[in-house]
Amino acid sequence: MPWLGVLVHVHDDPDVESAELAARLSGGDREALAEMYRRWSPLVHTIALRALGTREDAEDVVQQVFVAAWRGRATLRPDRGSPAAWLVGITKHRVADVRAERYRAHRNLQAVASEVATAPDAAGDSDWAERLLLVHELERMGDPRATVLRMAFIEDRTHEDIARALDLPLGTVKSHVRRGLMALRDRLKEVERVSPE
Amino acid sequence: MSHPSDDELVDLALGEPTGDVSAHVAQCAACSSAVTDLRRTVRLVSNPGPYAGWQAPDDAVWTRVAAQLDTAEDAIPEAPDASGTAPAAPSAPVVRLDRPGRRRTAAWAAALVAASLVVGLLTGRAIWGTTEGGQVAQVALATLDTRRTEGEATLVRAASGLDLQVSTDTALDAGDGYLEVWLINADGKRMVSVGVLRPGEPGSFPVTQALIDQGYVVVDISKEQFDDKPAHSGDSLLRGQLPA
Structure with a gap:
C-alpha cells in the first residue's frame, strides 16, 4: 500500500512539487519559505480571517505562522504529507492562541455577564481550518477526480448520476470517490499531527 | 473476519450496504476509528461553509x-x-x-x-x-x-x-x-x-x-x-x- 502511494505521487505533479518544496525548506532554503508563502499565504490568511474576524489579527497570524514554519522547519517531514496541511496545523494553534488572549483580555476588562458571548468557541467554527484546507485540496486536485468528489459530496449526487453526467464507468467513479476521500482524510490527519510549540 | 479493506471502510462510511463489514467494525476499535475519520472528512468536505474565495494578506x-x-x-x-x-x-x-x-x-x-x-x-x-x-x-x-x-x-x-x-x-x-x-x-x-x-x-x-x-x-x-x-x-x- 505505501508503494502504491509513491507510484501515484510520482505522476501527481502538485504533490511532487510540494514534497520538493518541503525538502528544500527543511534543508534551510529561505527561498523555499518565500515560495510557500506565495502559494499558501492566502489559505492561511483566509482561515485566520474567518476564525478571528479582523484583518489585523489575521495578518498577525499569517506572520506568526510563516515565522514559526521557518523556525520549525525541522519538524516538517517531506515524506509525510503536504506543506499545506502542515501550515494549516500551525495556523490552528496560532488562531487558538489569539482567541485565548482575547478571552483573557476581555475577562479582565468586562463584567462576567458578557463573558459568555466571547468565550473561545469549543466546537462550531473551530472546523474552519479543516473545511478551507479541503476546499484548497479539491481545487488543486486533478480532474476528473475533483469534479467527481464535488458532485458526490457538495452536490450530493449519486454515483450512478455522476457516471452518466461525466460519461465514466460506474467503477471509475466509485474508485475516484474512494481514493479521493482517503486522500482528503490523510490531509486532515496531517493537520492533527502538528503539535503546539 | 480479518480487517476489511480501505475500500470497504469507505463504502461503509458512505452508507453503502456492506453486510459483515459493519459487524466487524462494530467490535473493532481500529476500524471503527477509521470509519469515524472518514465520516468526519465527508462532513467537512460536504460543507465548506460560506466560502467566497481566497483572500491574500497584504504584501x-x-x-x-x-x-x-x-x-x-x-x-x-x-x-x-x-x-x-x-x-x-x-x-x-x-x-x-x-x-x-x-x-x-x-x-x-x-x-x-x-x-x-x-x-x-x-x-x-x-x-x-x-x-x-x-x-x-x-x-x-x-x-x-x-x-x-x-x-x-x-x-x-x-x-x-x-x-x-x-x-x-x-x-x-x-x-x-x-x-x-x-x-x-x-x-x-x-x-x-x-x-x-x-x-x-x-x-x-x-x-x-x-x-x-x-x-x-x-x-x-x-x-x-x-x-x-x-x-x-x-x-x-x-x-x-x-x-x-
Whole structure:
C-alpha cells in the first residue's frame, strides 16, 4: 500500500512539487519559505480571517505562522504529507492562541455577564481550518477526480448520476470517490499531527 | 473476519450496504476509528461553509516575516542575558549558526553580522557615544534569497544629526517603479520610509537617534510601484541590519 502511494505521487505533479518544496525548506532554503508563502499565504490568511474576524489579527497570524514554519522547519517531514496541511496545523494553534488572549483580555476588562458571548468557541467554527484546507485540496486536485468528489459530496449526487453526467464507468467513479476521500482524510490527519510549540 | 479493506471502510462510511463489514467494525476499535475519520472528512468536505474565495494578506506581511527572521534568528544570537558575564556571550552565535543545511557562505556572513552585533550588545551605547562625527555603524546590504552582498548602508553622525547613507554596487532595477529606502523595526512589525533612492546613485537620508534607539535598525531597499499605496510593496531587493 505505501508503494502504491509513491507510484501515484510520482505522476501527481502538485504533490511532487510540494514534497520538493518541503525538502528544500527543511534543508534551510529561505527561498523555499518565500515560495510557500506565495502559494499558501492566502489559505492561511483566509482561515485566520474567518476564525478571528479582523484583518489585523489575521495578518498577525499569517506572520506568526510563516515565522514559526521557518523556525520549525525541522519538524516538517517531506515524506509525510503536504506543506499545506502542515501550515494549516500551525495556523490552528496560532488562531487558538489569539482567541485565548482575547478571552483573557476581555475577562479582565468586562463584567462576567458578557463573558459568555466571547468565550473561545469549543466546537462550531473551530472546523474552519479543516473545511478551507479541503476546499484548497479539491481545487488543486486533478480532474476528473475533483469534479467527481464535488458532485458526490457538495452536490450530493449519486454515483450512478455522476457516471452518466461525466460519461465514466460506474467503477471509475466509485474508485475516484474512494481514493479521493482517503486522500482528503490523510490531509486532515496531517493537520492533527502538528503539535503546539 | 480479518480487517476489511480501505475500500470497504469507505463504502461503509458512505452508507453503502456492506453486510459483515459493519459487524466487524462494530467490535473493532481500529476500524471503527477509521470509519469515524472518514465520516468526519465527508462532513467537512460536504460543507465548506460560506466560502467566497481566497483572500491574500497584504504584501507588507511577507516583508514583516522576512524582517523578523533576519533580525531574530540570523542576527541576534540569543536574548542578551542580563545576569550573565560578558565574556560568555560570544560563544552563543557560533552554536546557533553552525547547523547543518546552511550554505557555508551564508553562515559565514551571518556569523560576521552576529559577531559585530555581539560586540554592539556588549559595549552597548558606548559605541554611539564615543564617536563624534563620522561613521557610527555600517552594514552590508544583501539580497534576501541568495544573501549576496550588493550594497551597504552607513549611519553617519553629521552636524545636523544622523544621516543614513545607502549605496549599491550596481544600479538596482526599479522596473517601471522606483526604489524606496525603509528602516524596519527589529520587532518585525513596524517600519518607516526614509526616502527614495535613485538607481545607481548613493543616497543620504536624515534619520534620528530616537528612531534607532526604538529599534528601527533594519535597512531595506524595496521596489515600489507608482500606485496609491504608501505601504511597503513587499518586494524587497536588499536588506541589512545595523549593528546594535
